[in-house]
Amino acid sequence: MELRHLRYFVAVAEECHFGRAADRLHIAQPALSHQIKQLEAELGVELLTRTTRKVQLTPAGERYLDRARAVLASVDAAGVEAGRVSRGDVGRVAIGFTGSATYELLPSLARVLRRDFPGIELDLKGEMLTPDQVTALVEETLDIGFLRPPVREPGLVVQVLRREPLIAVLPASHPLTGRDTVRLADLRDEPFICYPSHHRSVVYDAVFDACQQAGFVPSVVQEVGETSTLVSFVxxxxxxxxxxxxxxxxxxxxxxxxxxxxxxxxxxxxxATRADDLSPHVAKVLSRAHSLLGGPR
Structure with missing residues (x-):
């Protein structure tokens, strides 16, 4: 039995006429009649009674019609679903965000993705340091990582989305909050709260480089992995x-x-994404992130 047999039978059952069913299916009437006889022979059941004036379903044919319609509907739905998967309209994407991107990019990107790709399930992970994201990408527990370069893992593709300056975070009671801008040299005697050292945070190295360019080495009193905790300490x-x-x-x-x-x-x-990840839904999410941040696609 083939799906075409079911489609032929449904057409005849709905039209109650071989001629009209043949026109609907764009096949010759004798060929259609032969196919229905083949189906009945294979099932060993009479599905239709035929007279010179009309065609009627037998009780077995009525029940078979219900099941045939359900089978065809499932097949059609499977085809639609396969197309959606192929186009990247459905799927699951795990996304990691470095600490600073957690509070700006994560909420704005999540809103856009929920609106534009409701069939894509999102697994969002905030406050992830770059080394942790690289490990998760390699282990395939993340699909996309929004992180701070450099990344030296050869299996990953890294695309820079934007550059942003460093700014100062001060206690509200600090006298320098009375200024519109702060000179870094004015913070030389202050204790610093920093992201983790030993190459676990690109921002840590950037902070030290900036301070050294300003003529001093910062006195670090606390290293913190999460941005929210860092700002809370300040x-x-x-x-x-x-x-x-x-x-x-x-x-x-x-x-x-x-x-x-x-x-x-x-x-x-x-x-950052895996170089061998060709998932269309991952590509869609990545493209939308590029659009959101104004970067290249």
Whole structure:
């Protein structure tokens, strides 16, 4: 039995006429009659009674019609679903965000993806350091990572989305909050709250480079992996910090953000994916992220 036999039978049953069914199916009437006889012979059941004037379903034919319609509907639905998968309209995408991107990019990208790709399931993971994202990408527990280059894993494709300057985070009671901008040299005697050292955070290295260019080495009193905790420590008066400009979207009472005057140090935000990942739904999400941030597609 083939699917065409079911389609032929349904057409005849709905038209109750071999001629009209043949016209609907665009085949010759004798060929259609032969196919229905083949189907009945294979089933060993009479599905239709035929007279010179009309065609009627037998009780077995009525029940078979219900099942045939259900089978054809399932096959059609499977074809539609396969097309949606092929186009990337459905699927699951696990996305990691570095700390600073968690508070700006994550919410804005999530809103856009929910609106434009409702069939794609999102697994969003915030506050992930770049080395942790690289490991997760290689182990295939992440599909896309929004992280800070450089990334030296040969199996990943890394595309820079934008560059952003470092800004200062100060306790709200700090005297420098009275200024519109802050000179980095004015923070030389301040205790610093920093991201993790030992190459676990690109921002840590950027902060040290910026401070050394300003003529001093920062005195680090605390290393913190999560951006929200870092800013909270500053708000609590434990020190000051330098963070990417996007962190200003994280508002914590007791902290103030100020641009740095005379400092051009920037950090990059990039999207990383596995080089061998050809999933269309991952490509769609990545393309939308590029559009959102104004980067190349």
């Amino acid at each position: 708000a609590g008066g434990l020190g000051v910090a330098l963070v990417p400009a996007s962190v200003r979207h994280l508002q914590i009472t007791g902290s103030q953000y100020r641009p740095l005057a005379g400092t051009t140090r920037e950090v990059q935000l990039a999207a």
